[in-house]
Amino acid sequence: MREAGIDLDGAKPQLLTEDLARQATLLVTMGCGDACPFVPGLTKIDWELRDPQGQSIVVVRQIRDQIRHLVSQLAAERNWTQPTQQA
Secondary structure: HHHHOOOOOOOOOOOOOHHHHOOOOOOEEEHHHOOOOOOOOOOEOOOOOOOOOOOOOOHHHHHHHHHHHHHHHHHHHOOOOOOOOOO
């Protein structure tokens, strides 16, 4: 991820629980289908992606790039913009 300009130092995976999902306005899951929590009224999008675990670095990079494309597409569809940094 660092080679793509994303610093994950200190980041830790977090189990998606119903309580955590209830705090969201949009839930994007990555291939968990029916195993993901259902929260009434919460918009859920499930992106079918390969599990990177055990894959070659080439495949992991492809998955990373696919996620980047999907996130960019979602942001454009919802007219989300990146906040500007103040000096």
